[in-house]
Amino acid sequence: MASPQTATKSRQTKPGSKPARKSARAASRSPDAISLLKADHKEVKSYFKQxxxxxxxxxxxxxxxxxxxxxxxxxxxxxxxxxxxxxxAIDDDDLLDEAEVEHGSAKQLIAEIQAMTAADRLFDAKVTVLGEYIDHHVKEEEKEMFPESRASDLDLKALGAQLAERKAELMAKAH
Incomplete structure (x- = not known):
C-alpha cells in the first residue's frame, strides 16, 4: 500500500493550474485534521446515544x-x-500502537455486529460494548494524541483536507 506521502506525490499538480487552485480552495474550506476527527467522534457518540x-x-x-x-x-x-x-510527527509510539490495537478490537466487534441482525440475542450487548470501546478510544485520542499533534509541526490543515477527501470517497462507496 502506498504511504500517504506517495499517494500525495502521485496526485501533485502544477502550481496555479486549475486542479491546484481547486485543491487549494478545498483545503482552505476543510477543517483541520483534529477538528474533522473530533466532529466524527461527536457524530458517532450521538448515534450510540440514539x-x-x-x-x-x-x-x-x-x-x-x-x-x-x-x-x-x-x-x-x-x-x-x-x-x-x-x-x-510525535514521539509517542505506545499511544499510536494502542490506538491501532483498539481499532482492531473495534473492527472485530463491527464484523460480529454486521454478521447479526438486531433480533439476535447479543446484538444490543455488542452495540453497547462497541460504544464503550469507542468512548475509551476517543478519550485517549482527544486527551493525549490530539494535543501532541497540535504541539507538533504537523500541517493539520493539509492533513484535514486529505482526510476529508478520503472520507468522501469512502462514504460514497459505502452507500
Missing amino acids: YEGLEDVAEKQALADKICRALTVHAQIEEEIYYPAARA
Missing part, C-alpha cells in the same frame, strides 16, 4: 448499520492518513 433509546428492531438495525459504516470509514482514514502522519 441507539440506547430505540425499541424497534428495524430502527436498531438501521442505526447499527450506520454506526458500523461511520466507524469503519473513520478508522480507515485514521489508519491511512492521520496515524502515519502522527507517528512521524
Whole structure:
C-alpha cells in the first residue's frame, strides 16, 4: 500500500493550474485534521446515544448499520492518513500502537455486529460494548494524541483536507 506521502506525490499538480487552485480552495474550506476527527467522534457518540433509546428492531438495525459504516470509514482514514502522519510527527509510539490495537478490537466487534441482525440475542450487548470501546478510544485520542499533534509541526490543515477527501470517497462507496 502506498504511504500517504506517495499517494500525495502521485496526485501533485502544477502550481496555479486549475486542479491546484481547486485543491487549494478545498483545503482552505476543510477543517483541520483534529477538528474533522473530533466532529466524527461527536457524530458517532450521538448515534450510540440514539441507539440506547430505540425499541424497534428495524430502527436498531438501521442505526447499527450506520454506526458500523461511520466507524469503519473513520478508522480507515485514521489508519491511512492521520496515524502515519502522527507517528512521524510525535514521539509517542505506545499511544499510536494502542490506538491501532483498539481499532482492531473495534473492527472485530463491527464484523460480529454486521454478521447479526438486531433480533439476535447479543446484538444490543455488542452495540453497547462497541460504544464503550469507542468512548475509551476517543478519550485517549482527544486527551493525549490530539494535543501532541497540535504541539507538533504537523500541517493539520493539509492533513484535514486529505482526510476529508478520503472520507468522501469512502462514504460514497459505502452507500
